[in-house]
Amino acid sequence: DAGVIQSPRHEVTEMGQEVTLRCKPISGHNSLFWYRQTMMRGLELLIYFNNNVPIDDSGMPEDRFSAKMPNASFSTLKIQPSEPRDSAVYFCASSRPPKNIQYFGAGTRLSVL
Amino acid sequence: GESVGLHLPTLSVQEGDNSIINCAYSNSASDYFIWYKQESGKGPQFIIDIRSNMDKRQGQRVTVLLNKTVKHLSLQIAATQPGDSAVYFCAENIEGSNYQLIWGAGTKLIIKP
Numbered sequence: 001d002a003g004v005i006q007s008p009r010h011e012v013t014e015m016g017q018e019v020t021l022r023c024k025p026i027s028g029h030n031s032l033f034w035y036r037q038t039m040m041r042g043l044e045l046l047i048y049f050n051n052n053v054p055i056d057d058s059g060m061p062e063d064r065f066s067a068k069m070p071n072a073s074f075s076t077l078k079i080q081p082s083e084p085r086d087s088a089v090y091f092c093a094s095s096r097p098p099k100n101i102q103y104f105g106a107g108t109r110l111s112v113l
Numbered sequence: 114g115e116s117v118g119l120h121l122p123t124l125s126v127q128e129g130d131n132s133i134i135n136c137a138y139s140n141s142a143s144d145y146f147i148w149y150k151q152e153s154g155k156g157p158q159f160i161i162d163i164r165s166n167m168d169k170r171q172g173q174r175v176t177v178l179l180n181k182t183v184k185h186l187s188l189q190i191a192a193t194q195p196g197d198s199a200v201y202f203c204a205e206n207i208e209g210s211n212y213q214l215i216w217g218a219g220t221k222l223i224i225k226p
Contacts, residue, residue, distance in 0.1 A: 004156075033213075043157075043202070043216050056213065091156050100206070101147060102214060104156030 002026070004105035006092050012111045018080040021108045024073055025094030033102060034067055034077050035091040043091075049075065082112045121200065123221040126193050134220045136186040136203030143205040147214065148177060148188045152199045160188070160201075190222075198224045 005024040013019055025032050034046040047057040052069045060067070064083070069075040079086055089109050093102040126132040138146065144165045149157035163170045163177045163186075170177050176189040186203050200221050204214040 042218055045213065048213060093156075099162065100145075101159050101162060103159065107156050 004092055004094050004103055006090075006105035006108050008108060009106060010109045010111075012113065013082055014113050015083055016081045017112075018078065019082045019086075019110060019112075021077040021079075021090050021092075021110070023075045023077070023092030023105060025075070025092070026096075026103055027073070029094035029096040029103075030072070031095045031100065031102075032069060032075050033093040033095075034075070035093065035104075036088045037091060037107075038088045046077070079110075082110075084112045086110060087112050121219050121221045123223060125223045125225055127225050128195060129192055132190045132193050132197070132222060134188045134190075134201050134222065136188075136217050136220075138184050138186055138203065138205045138217075139215065140205065140207050141181075141184065142207050143215075144208040145206040146177070146179060146186050147204045147206075148175075148186075149202045149204060150199045151202065151219070157202060193222075193224050195224050195226070198222060 004026055007022045011019060030051050032049040035043055036046055037043045044059055046059045047067045048055050049069045052072060065079055067077045077090060087110055089107045091104050091107045093104045095102045124132060147162045148160045150160050151157045161172045161175050161177050163179050168179055174191045178187045188201060190197055200219045202219045203217040206214055
């Protein structure tokens with residue numbers, strides 16, 4: 001089975017530009033998580049979807065960040081406008097009952113110049 | 114001033130020796146625990162899990178021990194190999210928390226040849 005697929009793997013952009021990160025969860029998984037990882041803060045949960053519905057977005061840093069899950073096989077995380085402090089590795093993970101083990105994608109390394 | 118990143122505890126082990134990575138968890142209501150391994154440039158990868166009604170669980174070359182009295186979790190890796198070099202995270206799930214995980218800061222394991 002294919003794991004969680006994220007794209008792009010690397011993104012370099014300039015401050016002020018819009019950035020869209022994409023995630024395809026594992027087929028059959030009904031929960032999807034977006035994380036951000038930095039040296040300063042470690043692994044932070046940004047938002048969590050269950051059955052395509054956002055359940056908890058309290059980790060989204062500010063209004064510049066938005067996430068959608070239009071169907072069970074696709075999610076996006078958008079940053080508009082991007083800022084240098086958004087530079088990080090962004091991970092998507094998915095899980096399903098009963099154990100709800102989260103399986104992670106390879107991540108998108110974002111650099112905002 | 115210069116930013117200071119997270120200071121990860123580091124464990125250096127000779128190749129072939131056993132290693133023990135420790136984790137103190139925070140919530141007595143946590144009912145499920147997971148160990149993840151994150152290699153450089155990759156997403157966290159599931160290793161082994163344990164429910165709160167168990168004290169010990171064994172996998173291939175790995176054993177997880179749970180001491181609920183002192184809220185302590187450990188991961189034992191037998192006969193370490195160079196491929197075991199990674200950052201190891203413990204994560205806990207609080208009962209009724211909608212599958213969200215609380216992540217530890219991580220421990221960096223270095224295998225010396």
